[in-house]
Amino acid sequence: MDGDGVAGGQWDEAVFAELFNEHAGAILRFAQRRLPGNDAAWDVVAETFRTAWLRSATAPTSPAPVLAWLYAIAGNVVRNTQRSQRRRHDLTNRVGASLDGRSDDSYEAVDARLSAENRLAQAFDRLGHDDQEVLRLVAWEGLDLAGAAGVLGVSYTAAKVRLHRARRRLRQALLGNSAALAEEVNDDTGRPRQRSSAPETT
Amino acid sequence: MGNRSVWGELGDEGLAEDELLAEVRALLGGLNPAPELSLSETESARADHVLSRLLIDTTSAPPDDPRRREGPGPSHRGRWPLASSSKKRAAIALGVAVCAAALVATVAVVALQGDRNPASAQPALPRPLTFANGGHAAAVSLLERAAALQVSQPSGPGGRSRYAKTQNYAVNVNVGGTHNTTTTFVVTTVQQVWVAPGCKALEKSYSQATSATTGADIGGPGPESTDEHWVDTNCGFPTSASAVVARLVGADGSDMDRQDRDYALADGAMAQLGLGTATPRQVAALYRVLESLPGVFYAGTVTDDAGRLGQAVGVPSGLVNTPPTPVPKNLFVPAGCAHAKGGAGWDYFVLSPKTGQPLEVEEVDSTPPCALRLPPGPFVGQYNVVLASGAVSASGVLPK
Numbered sequence: 001m002d003g004d005g006v007a008g009g010q011w012d013e014a015v016f017a018e019l020f021n022e023h024a025g026a027i028l029r030f031a032q033r034r035l036p037g038n039d040a041a042w043d044v045v046a047e048t049f050r051t052a053w054l055r056s057a058t059a060p061t062s063p064a065p066v067l068a069w070l071y072a073i074a075g076n077v078v079r080n081t082q083r084s085q086r087r088r089h090d091l092t093n094r095v096g097a098s099l100d101g102r103s104d105d106s107y108e109a110v111d112a113r114l115s116a117e118n119r120l121a122q123a124f125d126r127l128g129h130d131d132q133e134v135l136r137l138v139a140w141e142g143l144d145l146a147g148a149a150g151v152l153g154v155s156y157t158a159a160k161v162r163l164h165r166a167r168r169r170l171r172q173a174l175l176g177n178s179a180a181l182a183e184e185v186n187d188d189t190g191r192p193r194q195r196s197s198a199p200e201t202t
Numbered sequence: 203m204g205n206r207s208v209w210g211e212l213g214d215e216g217l218a219e220d221e222l223l224a225e226v227r228a229l230l231g232g233l234n235p236a237p238e239l240s241l242s243e244t245e246s247a248r249a250d251h252v253l254s255r256l257l258i259d260t261t262s263a264p265p266d267d268p269r270r271r272e273g274p275g276p277s278h279r280g281r282w283p284l285a286s287s288s289k290k291r292a293a294i295a296l297g298v299a300v301c302a303a304a305l306v307a308t309v310a311v312v313a314l315q316g317d318r319n320p321a322s323a324q325p326a327l328p329r330p331l332t333f334a335n336g337g338h339a340a341a342v343s344l345l346e347r348a349a350a351l352q353v354s355q356p357s358g359p360g361g362r363s364r365y366a367k368t369q370n371y372a373v374n375v376n377v378g379g380t381h382n383t384t385t386t387f388v389v390t391t392v393q394q395v396w397v398a399p400g401c402k403a404l405e406k407s408y409s410q411a412t413s414a415t416t417g418a419d420i421g422g423p424g425p426e427s428t429d430e431h432w433v434d435t436n437c438g439f440p441t442s443a444s445a446v447v448a449r450l451v452g453a454d455g456s457d458m459d460r461q462d463r464d465y466a467l468a469d470g471a472m473a474q475l476g477l478g479t480a481t482p483r484q485v486a487a488l489y490r491v492l493e494s495l496p497g498v499f500y501a502g503t504v505t506d507d508a509g510r511l512g513q514a515v516g517v518p519s520g521l522v523n524t525p526p527t528p529v530p531k532n533l534f535v536p537a538g539c540a541h542a543k544g545g546a547g548w549d550y551f552v553l554s555p556k557t558g559q560p561l562e563v564e565e566v567d568s569t570p571p572c573a574l575r576l577p578p579g580p581f582v583g584q585y586n587v588v589l590a591s592g593a594v595s596a597s598g599v600l601p602k
Contacts, residue, residue, distance in 0.1 A: 013257055020256070024249045025241045032236035046252050053256070121233055138223055139230035140237075145219055160219070167226060 011056045020049055023067055026141070027074050033140050034078050044081060048074040068150040071141060075133075075151055123173035131166035138163060327388070328371060328507065330566045330580045333514055333550055336500030341515050344500055345493040348558030349486035355557070364397040364435075365601055366478030366591040369508070372584040373571070392589075396597035397479050401437035404597045436480040443490035446471070450491075464495050468517040472549045476563035476586035485560060492517065501550055506562040508587050512552035519547040519565065542572035547583075562587045 011019070024045055031044035051073050052059065060066050124132065137148040149159035231237075241249060369392045393407035440446045450470035451463055471488045474480055480488065492498055492515065501514035545568035552562040563586045570581035594601050 017253060017257065020249075020253050024252070025239070025245075028241070028245065028249070029236045029238070033234065042248060042252065045249075046256065049252075049256055117232060120229070124230070124233060135226060135230060139227045140234045142227070144223060163222065163226070167222070170229075 011053065011059075016049075016053060019052070019066065023070050024049070026067060027070055030071060030074050030141060031078060033136060035081060040081060044074055044077045047077045051077065065150065068143065068147045071137070071143075071147075071151040072153065120174060123170055126173045127166065127169055130162065131169055134159065134162045135166050135170065327373070328582045328585070330582050331504045331506065331514065331550070331552070331562075331564060332502070333504065333516055333548075333566070334500075334502035335516070336502055338496070338499055340500035341498045342493045344513055344515060344553075345489040345498075348553050349489040349493075351556075351558035352482040352486040352489070355482040361399055362593040362595060363399070363597050363599070364437075364479045364481065364591070365395070365594045365599075367392065367394045367589040368476070368478045369587045369589055370584070371507075371582070371586075373574075373582075394600075395435060395477075395479055396594065396599075397435045397437050398597045401435070402597070403435050403437065436474055436477050436484050439474060439480065439484050441481070441483040441487050443487050443494070446487045446491045464497060465518070465520045467491055468495055468498075468519055468549055472517075472551055472563045472565075475551055475560040476588070478560070478588040478591045480560075482558075485558070489558075504552055506552045506587060507564075507585060508562070508589060510552075510554070510561055512561045513555050514550050514552045516548050516550045519549045539572035543569075545569035559591065560588055 027045050027048050028041055031041035032038070035041055035044065048070060052070060055073075060069050124135070127135070134148055134152065137143045137151055138145075141147075141151075143151065145159050145163065146156055148163070149156045152159060152162070154162070369390070371388070371390045373388055389409060391407055391409040393405055396404045398404075440449055447467060451466050471491050474488055475485065495517055498515060498517045501516040504512060504514045506512050547565065547567045550564045550566065551560055552564075553560050565583045565585065567581045567583050569578050570576040590601060592601055
């Protein structure tokens with residue numbers, strides 16, 4: 001793609017193919033991060049580029065905004081897909097890595113619950129959709145605030161406020177998670193609870 | 203983790219943008235479920251396939267040209283999402299033309315029936331087959347008998363490929379443009395599929411699309427396409443009813459509303475039967491799943507769209523052509539159709555009374571999609587005729 005990027009208006013086959021080859025991978029990863037199932041993610045890729053074709057007259061004329069524009073289309077396709085999927089566990093459940101047997105007090109189970117990544121995932125899980133999405137766009141799609149604003153369809157200022165708010169809520173959820181777990185596992189000595197079969201240390 | 207130092211020394215709002223972005227990325231980068239930036243070899247091959255399918259039609263005419271044909275894509279039809287529905291009816295309104303292609307003359311003669319309205323230049327639309335409602339018990343009896351016929355089929359020598367030739371007709375309502383204008387395409391296809399041992403598949407197909415806005419063919423069938431990577435087949439599908447249920451509704455089955463579960467099972471079973479490559483044992487398992495559905499009914503003796511006499515079974519498939527309430531923003535709903543009243547849908551399949559072999563699967567709606575502006579009445583959304591199926595010596599070889 002040359003420095004002028006994709007021209008607005010109708011695309012010829014070469015332009016469309018170039019656009020696809022350059023950005024299909026990014027759109028695939030975008031969909032994989034939000035939908036369960038590889039087939040669903042590929043469906044999003046196909047639908048995104050088909051929609052881009054339909055709306056090529058409104059495509060940005062510079063390379064960087066083209067990807068954000070495609071992300072915005074993909075976001076709509078993902079939301080439509082999520083609405084149409086029945087009783088599917090969404091991505092946040094995968095990220096959250098819910099732990100079975102919370103009543104399991106074995107050393108391994110407590111250790112797993114205490115692991116940093118799982119605590120973070122659970123905290124992320126507790127956030128609302130808007131908070132999660134702005135964090136995903138920045139952290140996983142690598143967009144800056146202007147790019148995230150474009151994808152979300154909000155102003156730069158609104159995106160900045162949303163990101164600050166999401167970060168604050170994530171911190172609160174994470175610290176709250178830690179406090180709750182610390183209260184659960186610590187016995188009177190302040191040491192983590194051990195398996196009954198394990199000798200107590202002194 | 204949990205150490206406050208991870209949040210930096212500055213207050214929330216005091217972080218510069220760069221610092222804020224860096225902090226968030228450092229914090230959440232490890233949770234990225236798809237961190238790889240480059241595509242694997244398999245993904246690259248699939249991307250090439252997706253691009254080739256998109257290019258078949260998307261670049262044949264400008265986007266706003268009513269002659270533009272919709273490229274093949276995911277196996278959805280042009281139906282709107284429903285409040286409670288099977289996966290099939292959860293397709294978004296953009297819809298997709300389906301695969302395969304046909305010899306135009308054969309398709310036009312065999313598949314397209316019904317009147318052509320010269321005043322509105324509507325394409326010839328097929329009429330539903332004449333189905334009756336012969337009750338549940340008769341359907342169960344027929345399906346039991348057909349399943350027994352199927353499993354009694356001789357298995358034949360091993361190492362052979364499964365072959366199927368099917369003809370598909372579908373109506374797709376594509377919504378686009380700044381005013382959500384619609385273009386309706388009637389797409390007919392014929393495809394030949396071979397599935398070799400090990401599930402290596404080969405598909406050859408032709409398609410013909412007709413635009414309802416012009417009422418004219420748009421230049422005959424497209425070029426033959428060959429696909430070896432992403433072919434829908436029955437390969438590996440279970441051969442016991444319980445395993446079929448688990449496969450179709452998965453782990454969610456026990457949590458589903460009973461009616462939704464039945465719709466999903468009916469929809470999934472019909473889709474498998476319509477592919478044509480199911481083995482006799484797979485067909486028998488699918489019949490046993492269908493006979494377990496309380497809504498299944500005997501639909502009488504019919505002549506299918508290929509002119510063959512068969513016996514039909516029907517099952518309700520949920521609400522159709524009903525826009526979701528409220529209409530989600532950014533969902534492409536045809537102009538003037540946001541408050542359309544949908545209707546009921548039924549899936550039918552026709553089987554051979556001699557062999558129990560599936561002959562045709564047809565989806566009938568009680569009312570056409572709003573975008574077509576047709577008078578109310580039964581409407582065929584899609585049908586799939588299995589023209590031939592069986593075992594052949596190798597992929598690419600035609601049956602004798």
